Amino acid sequence: MPDQITKQIVISISIIVLVFLFLGSIILAFVLNYRRRHQQNLQEKFMMQQAFSQQLLQSQIETQEETFSALGKELHDNIGQLLNSTKLLIGVSQRTLVNYPDTLGIADETLGKAINELRALSKSLNKEWLQQFNFMENLEAEVRRINAADNLQVHFTAQPTTPFKSDEQIILFRIVQEALQNAIKHAQANSIYIRLATGIDWFTIVVEDNGKGFVQTPQHAAGVGMLNMQQRIKLLGGNIAWQSTAAGTTVSIYLPIKPVDA
Secondary structure (H helix, E strand, O other), rough: HHHHHHHHHHHHHHHHHHHHHHHHHHHHHHHHHHHHHHHHHHHHHHHHHHHHHHHHHHHHHHHHHHHHHHHHHHHHHHHHHHHHHHHHHHHOOOOOOOOHHHHHHHHHHHHHHHHHHHHHHHHHHHHHHHHOOOOHHHHHHHHHHHHHOOOOEEEOOOOOOOOOHHHHHEEEHHHHHHHHHHHOOHHHHHHHHEEEEEEEOOOEEEEEEOOOOOOOOOOOOOOHHHHHHHHHHHHHOEEEEEEEEOOOEEEEEEEEOOOOOO
């Protein structure tokens, strides 16, 4: 009889243990499933925020392009014509005067330069021109413009092609242009090197100057220019890094090369 009671107690305890194990496994599965779904929801929320940010940036760029296009046409059709008419009148005055003052000749030459600059500006704001934008050609032109000032030297050797669409090349050019302007305005550099490299999956650009550098701390946060560069690089799916010392600053840009059918 005692053996029978002991056997029943063992069976009861075993059943209770199995029930607790079963309930425990259910609770554990529920907790794990909850954590998995929570992480999934956080990931989906993050992806939605990223997509929204990219759409917002893309909309801002498209709005800017429309505005720039309208401004470019206004510069060409209105202000450009006024300047051309003024230059024409100066030319008439020069031909009618036997000995015209040197200031008139200087004014004519200065006005001619202004017209050429205005034409270049209106062209760069034209939407059709933006759709055919070439990163290398425009970067070469930017380097020539900076070197013409004779206060610093930019060293750059262009590559034949850039593996990006025209709208992506515009964004990339603005990033590099901002890096150059920062080196000129803030770093007080007299020498800048631009290096490009193309790999199988990545395209890299390094902009290195010999300026005074900067120290970025929580108290010295990134400026508007650096924030714009970070936002634009996110739109391209890449990343950007700054390394600065007393001997100069290096800006490293890394961009993924998308498949042709992407």
